[in-house]
Amino acid sequence: MLAIETTATWAFSVDVTVGVNTETYTNLAADRDAVTAVTALVAWANDAGRAWSGSRTFSWDWSRHSDSGGALLVLACSGTFSLSAGAATNLGLPAAVGVVGVVGTAPALGTWAPVSRVSVRGNLRVLAAGDGCGDGAVRPGVPGTAAKNPQVSAIGTAIDAARLAAILATASNPRRCLVYQLHKATWLTRALGDISRSSAGPMHYAFELTLAGLAL
Amino acid sequence: MSCRIEAWSYSEGPSASVGVAAGSTSALGSTQAIAIKEQASPGTTTYARTAAPSRFRDALAHWQTTLNLPAPAGTPSGTHTFSYDSSTRRVTLASTVNMRPLMPDNAATWLGLTQDLSAGWATSWQGASAPAGIVELVGVTVEPAEDWSAIDLSEYRHGRAVASVWGNHQVHQAQLLFTADEVDQINAGYVTAGRVRIYQDTDTTAYSATNIDGYVEGFVLACDTPTEDGDAPELWTLRMLIGVPR
Numbered sequence: 135m136l137a138i139e140t141t142a143t144w145a146f147s148v149d150v151t152v153g154v155n156t157e158t159y160t161n162l163a164a165d166r167d168a169v170t171a172v173t174a175l176v177a178w179a180n181d182a183g184r185a186w187s188g189s190r191t192f193s194w195d196w197s198r199h200s201d202s203g204g205a206l207l208v209l210a211c212s213g214t215f216s217l218s219a220g221a222a223t224n225l226g227l228p229a230a231v232g233v234v235g236v237v238g239t240a241p242a243l244g245t246w247a248p249v250s251r252v253s254v255r256g257n258l259r260v261l262a263a264g265d266g267c268g269d270g271a272v273r274p275g276v277p278g279t280a281a282k283n284p285q286v287s288a289i290g291t292a293i294d295a296a297r298l299a300a301i302l303a304t305a306s307n308p309r310r311c312l313v314y315q316l317h318k319a320t321w322l323t324r325a326l327g328d329i330s331r332s333s334a335g336p337m338h339y340a341f342e343l344t345l346a347g348l349a350l
Numbered sequence: 351m352s353c354r355i356e357a358w359s360y361s362e363g364p365s366a367s368v369g370v371a372a373g374s375t376s377a378l379g380s381t382q383a384i385a386i387k388e389q390a391s392p393g394t395t396t397y398a399r400t401a402a403p404s405r406f407r408d409a410l411a412h413w414q415t416t417l418n419l420p421a422p423a424g425t426p427s428g429t430h431t432f433s434y435d436s437s438t439r440r441v442t443l444a445s446t447v448n449m450r451p452l453m454p455d456n457a458a459t460w461l462g463l464t465q466d467l468s469a470g471w472a473t474s475w476q477g478a479s480a481p482a483g484i485v486e487l488v489g490v491t492v493e494p495a496e497d498w499s500a501i502d503l504s505e506y507r508h509g510r511a512v513a514s515v516w517g518n519h520q521v522h523q524a525q526l527l528f529t530a531d532e533v534d535q536i537n538a539g540y541v542t543a544g545r546v547r548i549y550q551d552t553d554t555t556a557y558s559a560t561n562i563d564g565y566v567e568g569f570v571l572a573c574d575t576p577t578e579d580g581d582a583p584e585l586w587t588l589r590m591l592i593g594v595p596r
Contacts (some may be wrong), residue, residue, distance in 0.1 A: 190531045202560050244470035281509040291390060292562050295494035299520055302497035303596040309501070309513040325513035327503030339494075346503055347511025 148220030168242035203297030204241020248290030482538035
């Protein structure tokens with residue numbers, strides 16, 4: 135899954151109720167992508183300061199939404215809880231009462247979940263082009279602090295292609311994204327550069343995404 | 351036939367004679383206007399003009415509505431029915447009384463009424479040619495939207511990078527497939543420049559990220575020359591790039 139930072143208003147609030155205790159999570163306006171927002175929501179819900187601390191553990195997950203090519207978020211809990219509708223617009227999580235999990239009914243803003251998942255390879259440090267000389271007196275950068283430029287690719291349907299163009303239209307400037315590296319179970323935050331699309335058969339498209347750095 | 355491309359006509363700008371203007375002699379320099387003259391006295395010429403750029407069939411409807419407005423003395427007495435038949439590919443301008451359509455500037459090409467209209471009266475006039483403002487297609491391939499932007503991905507010290515973006519539109523790559531009969535319509539230029547709408551199939555709702563078979567509406571950014579396919583000169587293709595503001 136890929137989640138881009140969007141220009142939408144991310145300062146939403148949502149009420150979480152466990153038993154008789156209701157507390158309100160307010161998302162930071164600066165947390166402008168779905169992954170950062172839902173991660174912060176879960177961290178807040180599991181914080182020791184919550185009234186239900188010790189009796190409930192929250193977690194989140196996602197699944198592909200085939201109708202849109204976006205990601206449906208899932209907010210799960212070790213016990214029953216209730217959720218207000220405050221996160222419906224940004225995260226797609228509807229209001230729910232007395233449940234152990236809430237499944238998104240709409241894709242979270244700025245998310246892209248193509249059919250193939252997103253391939254993230256070679257998340258290695260790459261020196262940018264620069265002056266250098268053979269005797270080592272001048273070096274094109276410092277290897278230990280060079281940007282990590284993963285190779286990101288995916289295969290998607292026409293719906294996925296349309297979804298990607300649609301969310302890019304809402305992207306923040308400069309453009310940043312979080313991408314999930316499956317084999318290391320890690321979210322990478324990167325600047326999102328050029329995206330190329332080519333045909334991968336009669337019904338599918340291949341995507342190559344240029345990502346770089348620890349995005350500013 | 352459900353695949354088609356439809357063009358917009360363009361206005362020459364604001365005019366005091368927008369709508370029905372009995373006996374107007376003002377110069378009309380675009381396909382935004384048509385005129386009719388009725389046989390019965392007083393036999394004045396009445397212009398109808400859209401107030402804003404209009405899609406082909408919308409313009410037809412607007413002209414019909416305009417000419418059917420309650421008329422002051424001397425304006426058309428007939429009730430008009432203007433239609434486009436996608437099967438016969440002809441425009442018909444009809445009235446309840448004898449009249450003669452007049453085609454200012456390029457309106458004849460736009461509507462396909464390219465026959466001699468200078469003589470005779472009739473209650474119904476059908477175009478001699480297919481209109482240039484709308485073309486029925488054998489098929490069309492419209493790729494999903496692509497974000498069209500210039501991106502400056504810059505890397506800085508300590509592994510930092512910034513991707514600055516400039517852009518305000520999306521593009522669709524389209525390929526029209528049509529027969530030799532439509533080549534003249536395509537070459538007239540109205541559907542290969544300016545604003546167009548491409549219907550991919552029977553879906554008459556707009557394209558969106560979740561309705562990718564909807565019609566695509568935008569501006570022609572680039573257009574190839576129509577190409578004859580294969581050895582049998584029957585099918586032609588034309589590649590286009592359609593820009594859509596976002």
